[in-house]
Amino acid sequence: MSRKKAAAAPATSPVLKSASGQPALTSLRGATDWRDATAWLRARGIEDVECITPDLAGVPRGKMMPSSKFTSNTSLALPSAIYRHTISGEYPEETASFRYEPRDSDLKLVPDLSTLAVVPWESDPTAQVICDIVDTEGNAVCYTPRNVLKNIVRMYSERGWKPVVAPEIEFYLVAKNDDPDYPLHPPKGRSGRSILGGQGYSIAGINEFDELIDDIYHFSEKQGLEIDTLIHEEGPAQLEINLRHGDPVELADQVFMFKRTIREAALKHGIYATFMAKPMQGQAGSAMHIHQSVVDIETGRNIFSNPDGSASKEFFHFIGGMQTYVPKTLAMMAPYVNSYRRLTPDMSAPVNNAWGYDNRTTAFRVPVSDPNARRVENRLPSSDSNPYLALAASLGCGLIGIMNAIEPSAPTGDSANEGDVDLPRGLLEAISLLESDATLAEVFSSEFIGLYAGVKRGEFETFMQVISPWEREFLLLNV
CATH class of the missing domain: 3.10.20.70 (Glutamine synthetase, N-terminal domain)
Incomplete structure (x- = not known):
């Protein structure tokens, strides 16, 4: 104004x-x-x-x-x-x-x-x-994304609880590319050179795009959106924005608006911002990690902690629910064929349903905190997911765990990524798991699951019509 x-x-x-x-x-x-x-x-x-x-x-x-x-x-x-x-x-x-x-x-x-x-x-x-x-x-x-999330929040409210979340959104800046047959490349920064990988937490990496980041902050401030921190991630020109914790619907709204804001700021500078889970071969994928806790509405007490500061039964049951049901709802957190290219061994993403204390190799990490801030970080969702559905799935799985007193496994103290992959390896498998569980139909509604599964199967069929460079490279003259 x-x-x-x-x-x-x-x-x-x-x-x-x-x-x-x-x-x-x-x-x-x-x-x-x-x-x-x-x-x-x-x-x-x-x-x-x-x-x-x-x-x-x-x-x-x-x-x-x-x-x-x-x-x-x-x-x-x-x-x-x-x-x-x-x-x-x-x-x-x-x-x-x-x-x-x-x-x-x-x-x-x-x-x-x-x-x-x-x-x-x-x-x-x-x-x-x-x-x-x-x-x-x-x-x-019931099947629209904002209403799916609102229904999960309502289920917590009926029990006198309020979930609290804090998303972390990773994305890549890439040079403009109007031909989808060509691979994506990092853009040139203020130095005139394309930024390389290995820039995790690098201030110099952020400074390469000072003017663009200034516009992101400016656009966000004008909309009343609050950024907690901004860092450079491991990939070339890969950034991460962390949002302050709060109400799930409000935070999903913010992610929804932030994606739009970041794309527009990048276009102003003649480059693209992409939230694809795996935009560049051989580089780390982009996640949307979700920190979650639950508070008592009347007292404001974090129900994951007992009065003496120890972890509560609700905390462990929440983790148990996520271990049991997140693999079955992964299609809501990894919604495209490309999403599963991120969830592969040795690519800086968990490929398990393990949990651990301050263990980034696990799907469900418990950060170091005081009892009031005890929380669980879900590291599986990718940044291409619809924030409303990813939050609904993650919180819904935790709530099922609390409702059914599901006990978790023992926490993992070492690397959790050295064994077999404990998750669906592709979209069709993930969709079948989503459809297979009667409890999920009760929590998310059978109408939503049927509609969502139908759309995702349709997307898989259109993907199967595309012949990839790998097929031309290795099948053309060898089979």
């Missing part, structure tokens, strides 16, 4: 409070109601509003409209088919569990005004708002 527009606000304007508790005219993010939102938009001279929602892949879908129409109680709708197409836009064949809505009827967008924020990369004053999805009668649609 420019100073000129701020000065032009009428002196008699009501002092409304935003979702953050700040006056609507100064709050960076969020409004409490439509009156608040109208004042917020007017104060910033907003001309257009993007009403967006994540599809199954986490891609923003929605509508743009003039701000005057947005605040005039306009009914917003999208066809149900947007939750039934693959990442490449195909519509899979129907099966017994994957069905299209016969009339392809409308689903309604319901703006969550607490997510209202500017779009800082647009030249015209533009705002964005994340929307929930309901049917024409106003009922939440």
